[in-house]
Amino acid sequence: MDNELTTFEKALANLFKARFPYVYISTWEEERVLSAIERVAKSESLVKTIRNVFVWKATTGLGGEGQQPSKEDTKNALKTFEFIEKYDGSAVFVLLDFHIHFGCQGRVADVQVIRKIRDTITLLKRSAKPKNVVFVCPTLVLPHDLQKDVTILDFDLPSSGEIKRVLDEMILVNRDSGRIQIDLKPGDAERLAKAAQGLTLQEAENAFARAMVETGRLDNKSVEVILEEKRQIIKKTGILEFIKSDLNMKDVGGLGNMKRWLKRRDKSWDDSAQKYCLPSPKGILITGVPGCGKSLTAKAISAMWQLPLLRLDIGKIFSGIVGSSEENMRSAIKTAEAIAPCILWIDEIEKGFSSTGTAGDSGTSSRVFGTFLTWMQEKVAPVFVAATANNIHALPAEMLRKGRFDEIFFVDLPTHRERVEILRVHLEKRLRDREVIGGFQIQENNLECLAQVTEGFVGAEIEHVVTSALFEAFSEDRSILLDDFLKAISQTVPLSITQAEQIRGIREWANVRAVAATSQDDRIEYVSQVNDVADDVRTTRGGRTIDF
Template sequence: MELDTSWINSALEKRQSNYSSVICFESNDPVRLKQLRQYLASHEDYKRVEVYSFDPWKGLETEVRGRRIPVTESKTKEWDPSQAYPIASVDAALTHMDGKLKRNKTLFLLLNLDILRSGQLPDERQRTLWACLQSWALDSEILASGSCVFLISEDASLVLDEATLNLCVFQKVPPPSDKERLQLIDRLSAECGVKLTYPIETLVIATRGLTLYQLEGILLESYHATGTFDIKRIKQLKTEFIQRSELVEIVEPEWGFERIGGYEAVKKFVTENIINCIKDPARAQKFGVPLPRGVILFGPPGTGKTLFARALAKEANLPFINLKTENLYGMYLGETGRRFSEAIRLSEQHSPAIVFVDEMDKFGQRRGTAADGASEETRRALNQLLEWLGDQNRKSIIVGTTNRIEDLDPALKRAGRFDYKIPLLYPGEKARRRILEIHLGIDRDNQGRLLKGRNTPPLGMNDAALEKVLDELTQMTRGYSGAELELLVIRARRIAFNDRNANYMTSDHLMKAFRDYTIEESDRKGEIEFYYKQAESNTDSQAFLEELRKDV
């Protein structure tokens, strides 16, 4: 299996130019550590060089012909094997290696040091590590000897402070490419005797974002459970891996715009300006149309912004990644920033995808309006979001939502951050009619005739009577949100269920639910006008606004 070594080559080129003798690789994939070891063992410049490694659990070890042997030191001046003890602490390991790195060309691997971070403030072990690496980074004797120190960490910011990190060669290890995953799938297919019943490219795409270690584990788990590489089980296992972080979750949307009642103008606009570009990138490139980078969905609560974002992902045939903003904030200074960085890393690792950021005003509020003690962390989160939005190498398509777009920081709404700001207002007449039908489990054929589905309750009405009550409810529910229309239907179902003399839902049950569940019309009228003005002032496509006026 031929793995990409460009990340190793890039770092070693900087070491050879004497930029620094300390290289920090950021990766959470054990396969990459194994790859690094094999690379160094076979490279002409390093294969005869002494190699040492330190792990907080294993202590200091020397690597001899593929075997790792504990390094010991005697507590007596004269060497006494009975008084020799393994070097187990980070301080002792650093002291022991200092002379070796300066005297002869030596490689030293520092592993699993993330666990040194125990709280908000660094402890003595971390301060010693920082001081040592800062000294080693530009030490003339170490640079002259050709020695190199490798620190491999899942998150470098958990191990090193900014001053130390700035003196290191820093290299993010890229996630496995499609080619690397294809090779691993091919190898395991041959070893397990698995013959795929679907194109192998489907599995390659479905496993994007997994490390090579995770991919191998998931494939073998699927094989032992089902005797094959079951694509549905593999997607489920992948989702479980991602959800362990509690920062993001991956969802496979079940349905697209067919389950969105009404909003035809919005569907048309999004299809033409976003989905078509994603589905036909070659044509988009031919006409110089950039691929979409994100949209803001705004409007009153309950109008289906989350529902619409999921349906968009389904229509675009992309994974839906939910950024769990409620879990981003930490209790320690700087913890929010680290969590946000990890959430961004996970999102990009599984992209191209629709990344959903609900209630962006949580951290995208106008600067200066936050008055509590968490305002500094909120500003940091906003700055990270802005940096992510502006990253030209970003693969994710960000869909953010807000109920009050006027409260968002102006930097978020500036041209270039998001492609479009799209309003989802209170549903118009056609939309309300279709939303009611969807929640009653009713569809229509090509001729517009009513079709009852699996979710349709037993109805004690013929089609004409059903059309009549739907007409009446559509007129009476002006100003209702999609969520309120759904609740109205649920209440009607409950009323019918609790009516022990009824074997069917009737128009009386629907009307009783309406009379029992009403909204304050005068307040809602003001909200409708307010949000429509918001749409006019924040939507920059006049053609879309014209279509929107017809729709609502």
């Protein structure tokens, strides 16, 4: 049996044997956690002394084995602990949703119940027969008075193996009924189970059921239905967002250095990488000039590696309820690890963590930041963090040291060659109708001409030029002309002019602290005659030269 034990069951068994009086488990999966507690409590090889299991609910009071208390009496929290004190057998008392007495969702903590819990500690530790109390609640709410007396135990979301067993049962039932057509090839069931990782067992079962009823069959195409269900469920958390991106690396112009780095780490979480004893990459921080494709690149990694993309909104982590911000961060991390391998995208990370260390929030932001940093340093699950930052100076120094991210890439103003690529991407994306194209051709001479006159433009500004030129042609109901692009360019004042000082500051920082995302070959820049300020900004290329 020991080989089949989960990490949770081993940890819980040790806490029971060590006579820990109170254990707190935060989970929505009551049925699954109760089964695990029952297995541990009934295993003589795990806990030495077999224990009876009682379950308390506010609606029914205590219920369980052995000596049954009066349910009417034990609906009251104080009466429940009086029964626990008097019970003369070995037992585990599981209290469901007991956090309502600890002060949550605007409720005031029940000081009498908290005092009674503390009074019972010594009795539980010195009882002739072992007794343990387990709080099982959907959220972690722990009053300050009990923080030294209660042990928090993590209960992970189900593994792909557990989900696979649920799927196998559903396949068996529906295959026998003949109502659902099962068309799964070898390995398809495992892929469906992995697609459902990050869900509770109940949610996974619902996702499989939805896949079956929508098409009347279960096959390898059912993955899309399961992923759609997962997007809906993850969206309910309000913290993580499941992003479905149609982008790929071909949509990102230039940045050859960073693309090569990413390509060489593709599939590094597969079993084949174990032959080389390679760890899964931790993540990258992409910083640089606004509008140069940082967020676009982060989203394109998902398509390049064929991994699910989760977006973490740091602003939604913070909540007004004491302790809930820290719990939100732990919950987001736990969900990302359950879905692993995956990409965790954090856009403009400096806006979420720039205020750490201030005293205005009683240290909440510092604790949340510390939880995230520790996870970044110690994480084993293949969760690749793709973070972007515009104002790198606002990030705490602890986040930038080695070990948090594998690499920090600096994205500068696009070079001449990169502008040619960016123009080609946007023109091919939008010029599809022959009537719109007319006599204009996406040829090297046109691309070179436009790249030359857009020196100092960021990728977002080049895209704006293309759309503005198309609106010009659309308004006159005619084909696009080269002059339309030149007119749009002449009417655009780029960031390299309006934010020259800020860009210079970013480059000075990146020269010694970051790796250039642009490859060395692409740095052969076409030099045009421009005003002195913009020329100084455009021709000084920031970032260490390391070609991957």
